[in-house]
Amino acid sequence: MDTILSLHSRLAYVVLIVLVLAVLNAFWGVFGNRSFGTKDLRLSLFGLIFSHIQLLLGIITYFVSPYFSAWESGMGAVMKDATLRLFLVEHPTTNILAIVLITMGWSLHKKAANDRKKFFRIAIFYTLGTLLLISRIPWAQWP
Template identity: 50%
Template sequence: MYETVLDLHSYWAFGVLGLLLIAALNSFAGLATKRPFTAQDKRIAMLALIFSHVQLVIGVILLFVNPKLELAKVAGMGGVMKDSYLRLIFVEHPLVNIIAIALITIGWSKHKKADDATAKFKKIGYMYAIALVLLLSRIPWGQWFS
């Protein structure tokens, strides 16, 4: 089961990263051209939001079916923090990704309260872009491409 969930989490990540990039670039393009915020812009941002939340759920499931979880339990928090791999998998990756998804959610919520297109594009563009950078910073690249 672990391998299946890990594969799903890894492949879904490509979709999340791609959609976040598209949503951020779309927002910055809308901001630069001063065009109105359309239903298509909203759909792009919403799709990125949905994909990122599904990725979070898959990631939480993965965390609990990870065979290294027993090793982390035995090592304790001090042992996990001393081991860079375990720290990445059980602390840094989940924490930073939860923060990134919170920023995506905040950007989505703030855009709904904004009145003009410029404010909507700014809220989505900046929050999604920051979230994208955070997600990229904590991907376990060695595990992802092995």
């Protein structure tokens, strides 16, 4: 159980760093008018893969976390407590939405007609996803 929690906690560094790099690289592509090469593809793909692994780990973390048993006290009790609401409701739902956006960005970049559009779609969707993730990180206890 501790292994899963600590993996989820550590992988968060990797996910955030790779996503920020992918976002910066995509904006550099849009404004620098570069062609979309193998390195650009790999960086965006790593962002996608790491966030998906983190999603799976997050789902397992949810059920093994000590917070989970708080549901026994009912929905009202969870929603009234800011910490419980963050871990049991806001962090999971926002992060799932963030990863949906990142996945959409990845799929849409593949359908883009030119390199500038590829960078643009990655830039927009990955930025939105990353901002959502950052907005619901439990900063009070991490890092």
